[in-house]
Amino acid sequence: MKLSGWWKNRSSAGKVELYTRWSFHFFVVLEIMSIGLAALGSGTGKGSAWVPAVLFLTVVAHSVLVGFLSSRSLDWILGRRERPVRLAVFVTVLTAATALGVLGMRAAGLTGDPAAAPALVAGMTCFAGGTLVLCLRKVRQMRYVAPAAAAFAGLAYLAFGLPAAESAGLAVGVLLTCALICSACGFSGWLLDTVYELDRAREVQAQLAVAEERLRFGRDLHDVMGRNLAVIALKSELAVQLARRERPEAVDQMVEVQRIARESQKEVRDVVRGYREANxxxxxxxxxxxxxxxxxxxxxxxxxxxxxxxxxxxxxxxxxxxxxxxxxxxxxxxxxxxxxxxxxxxxxxxxxxxxxxxxxxxxxxxxxxxxxxxxxxxxxxxxxxxxxxxxxxxxxxxxxxxxxxxxxxxxxxx
Incomplete structure (x- = not known):
């Protein structure tokens, strides 16, 4: 129980949130394992032994920053904090600068494996694009992320004088991969928001049921007491007028008021008994x-x-x-x-x-x-x-x- 309580004791919405958050945390590990280790083992070019280590540390820093942005974005989706606009802009700028730096090192021959640079550029661009989708509210805005990432990767590749065929292949690869990641991230954010919205709707429904029952009881009590109180008021006023004239009918009117008051008391008890008793x-x-x-x-x-x-x-x-x-x-x-x-x-x-x-x-x-x-x-x-x-x-x-x-x-x- 102690080992599984952290999961069983959560609500359905809490479980979906925990699963979603850890899925994005796994993206951090996935980026390091798939791209960072590939950069670390890419070899050296022109005797620069420090290049693989620099590329690996760059990927690690980028993945951690992207994971932090995804966590802040989920908080924004759930209404717990403001939209992380500055952090999203910083991640975008850092991703673009890192991609240009890697391509520049590839053009200068500092990377030993020619395929390492395209892999780094594509991987960091796709992971950053998927996280940036979480910062957007509308689907028509999300659908431009993957084409923009693909266009940037292809144009950057051409800008450093690299082959056009490789540039086109990189752009297509980034477009397909980034579109897949963006779709998954966008759906995860929408699903998390929907689950919490349903949870809030269930609470509101329970509150409305209580309010409706109170209104029903109020209507029943008004129907029972409204007419009787009006009759009591009229007969009491009539009894006062008759008593001032020293008419004996005043006693009869007060007896009638007494009878109606007792009947009202009995009817109120019946209403309350029907409300409190359950079959x-x-x-x-x-x-x-x-x-x-x-x-x-x-x-x-x-x-x-x-x-x-x-x-x-x-x-x-x-x-x-x-x-x-x-x-x-x-x-x-x-x-x-x-x-x-x-x-x-x-x-x-x-x-x-x-x-x-x-x-x-x-x-x-x-x-x-x-x-x-x-x-x-x-x-x-x-x-x-x-x-x-x-x-x-x-x-x-x-x-x-x-x-x-x-x-x-x-x-x-x-």
Missing amino acids: LAVELEGARGVLHAAGMDCLVEYEQGRELPAEAQSALGWVVREATTNVLRHGDARSCVIRLTAGPSGALTLVVENDGAPKAPAGPPGSGLAGLRERLAVLDGTLEAGPVDGGRFRLRAQIPGPAAGPIRELEAQA
């Missing part, structure tokens, strides 16, 4: 549908046809609702099991267990589990929640037999 069967089937829609394998096991009192159904229904919300919002679960069983004494046990257990929170626990414990405590029930072996998280609620009510033994259905 257990509905919640179990709803949890199955929601988790399946989220792409998880969900197994729900319970006995249909239970004769449960309303208090037990409401308490366990809220446990299912809160547990399902936690599975969706925390961790990175792929499977979930919800099991409701009855013991010999009629005690009820509800277990919700899922993989992808999140890390323990750094701060104090939230109010969700505390509220569930309060609901279960009314029925002498208990609630336990925490990680278990195998990287799973288990929530277990129990209600003793007398509080659970009579249970009819029926065939279990999954």
Whole structure:
């Protein structure tokens, strides 16, 4: 668990980000291994033993700088920092200057292997071009990077008096390779941004669901209380007028106000009870549908046809609702099991267990589990929640037999 926790404890978006970042870090190693070592073993020309070492160190410095730019560009894509414009310009200038320097050394005969210079120019240009794509926002801007890199490489080759055939071949090679790398880098940046956008949309959807439920409750309460309060106000005003005239009907009006107030109180209790109570069967089937829609394998096991009192159904229904919300919002679960069983004494046990257990929170626990414990405590029930072996998280609620009510033994259905 300690060795794999750094991966399992991340969200889906965090995993995609980690994979993307390390892919670009691998580009640094790939550039050094493919181009730097080739330059180091290219041999010397005209007795210049220092040339391979200089070329190797140049490639190392260029690859590290390109990797640093890719990291800053990913931060910009995710909205964590400003666009690294100055760093991108510096990388572009350094790449062009290095390419011209290498071609100048090739023209002067300082490089032993004639093929080393084109390989260095093509490699550094392509890796830099792919990273520069991450600094661009629009696709129509990205598609000009590869042709620009190919044109620069071909014209630079011609500028030093090297053969036109080699110049054309270098330009075509840079065009194809750079286009491939730019496409991969651009897609990686777009995918990372999309994954985080979906993650933010899921959070907003949860917030909107809470807001919609509050509005529904507010509408129900307004519909119940609005008319009754208006009637109470009118009858109270009428009773005041009658009392001032010393009319006996004032007492009848106040009796009517008292009756309407009591009815309003009862209706408010009904609204609140309907809002706070949860039907257990509905919640179990709803949890199955929601988790399946989220792409998880969900197994729900319970006995249909239970004769449960309303208090037990409401308490366990809220446990299912809160547990399902936690599975969706925390961790990175792929499977979930919800099991409701009855013991010999009629005690009820509800277990919700899922993989992808999140890390323990750094701060104090939230109010969700505390509220569930309060609901279960009314029925002498208990609630336990925490990680278990195998990287799973288990929530277990129990209600003793007398509080659970009579249970009819029926065939279990999954």
